Amino acid sequence: MTGTPYRAGHVAVIGRPNVGKSTLVNALVGAKISITSNRPQTTRHRLLGIATFPAGQLALVDTPGIHREQKRAMNRWMNRAARGALEGVDAAMLVVQAGRWDDEDGLAYDTLKAAGLPVVLVVNQVDRLKDKTALLPYLAKAAEGRDFAAVHPVSALKRLGLEALVRDVLALVPEQDALYGEDEITDKSxxxxxxxxxxxxxxxxxxxxxxxxxxxxxxxxxxxxxxxxxxxxxxxxxxxxxxxxxxxxxxxxxxxxxxxxxxxxxxxxxxxxxxxxxxxxxxxxxxxxxxxxxxxx
CATH class of the missing domain: 3.30.300.20 (K homology (KH) domain)
Incomplete structure (x- = not known):
């Protein structure tokens, strides 16, 4: 038999709060399993979203946003949940907001590289950029001095750029059979x-x-x-x-x-x-x- 081998693996979806991680997971899974709002730290729990495609399967680990502020036990718990999600994954997607890179984005990147994971930079919400000519300089600056396996501008909400993203992320996970049933979309009850x-x-x-x-x-x-x-x-x-x-x-x-x-x-x-x-x-x-x-x- 010839053709592209089937691939399957776990991929952490990491980023600072409110960059659209859950919206991205929902778009890739094809169902709403992660709640969304325009408020930071909407996601509090680690949640697995299972996205199955003809070429492979991605078990997407949606996480709370990594943030520096740890005033309350809840904040500390969410940071532990986000970092704990990196255990046993094959790759990671670092989700950022188009046109913005701040200290918390850098913190998330450093966390992923310290874990030794290949990282795909997902630049979300490109549809909201008023000045489209600013995208290329932004992408170049974001990638400068950082080792990304691929860089993808997308709009998770409008499902733009997702096919190319899936192709490059699948290339980072092992050649193996599907880890979950084709009709499974999450590990949560x-x-x-x-x-x-x-x-x-x-x-x-x-x-x-x-x-x-x-x-x-x-x-x-x-x-x-x-x-x-x-x-x-x-x-x-x-x-x-x-x-x-x-x-x-x-x-x-x-x-x-x-x-x-x-x-x-x-x-x-x-x-x-x-x-x-x-x-x-x-x-x-x-x-x-x-x-x-x-x-x-």
Missing amino acids: QRFLAGEMVREQLMRQLGEELPYATTVEIERFEIDGALLRIGAVIWVERSGQKAIVIGKGGERLREIGTRARQQMEQLFDAKVFLETWVRVREGWSDDEAALKSLGYE
Whole structure:
């Protein structure tokens, strides 16, 4: 037999917060498995996205953004999760925002090179560049003095430039059979994904700081024939935050629940009955034991 050998491997998706790592993973997988918002540090957990192509399979390890600030236990936990995702991977994609390179981008690059991984630079959001002539000088400057296996300008949101990116990343992983079934798209359970869908709405609908004081715990996940019955607790740190999440007459909480339920039904391809409650657990985001009890392993 002749032809291109099949390749499969694990690839870490690394970068500073809010550069579109999760959007890129979703675009490559072809399904929404990672939540997204325009707020930094939306991703808190390591999550595997399985992208299967005719030429091979990429197990994409989506990670929290690497950042210098480590004021709270949550920040320290996310940095550990991001760095821990480098164990056992074959290559990495460093995702940056087109036109911008700062100290946290440099920190992410240094982390990858210290791990001895081949790195593909993914310059995301090129569609947002107002001055397109600035792209080539930016790419040259970003690559200067740095060892990248390839450099790819893309728009994950608009799915531009992804075919060439996949081709070059597949070239960095071993020749072997697929690691996961063709119909598998993530290693996370529906229960975990349900909690993330609720948290996504918190990130999108609440004010500047409040989303970082919230987390979601799924208390109930039951299959009732063709119906999924899900109970979600939204944890906040102060009683005043609870009132904000609930909103006047419960309006905001209903909106959060409605939008989260719609996302779940689309992802799970099932009818969902979702109940939500808001409870207070003071200081949970700076308490290692509380983080562990809330699923931050």
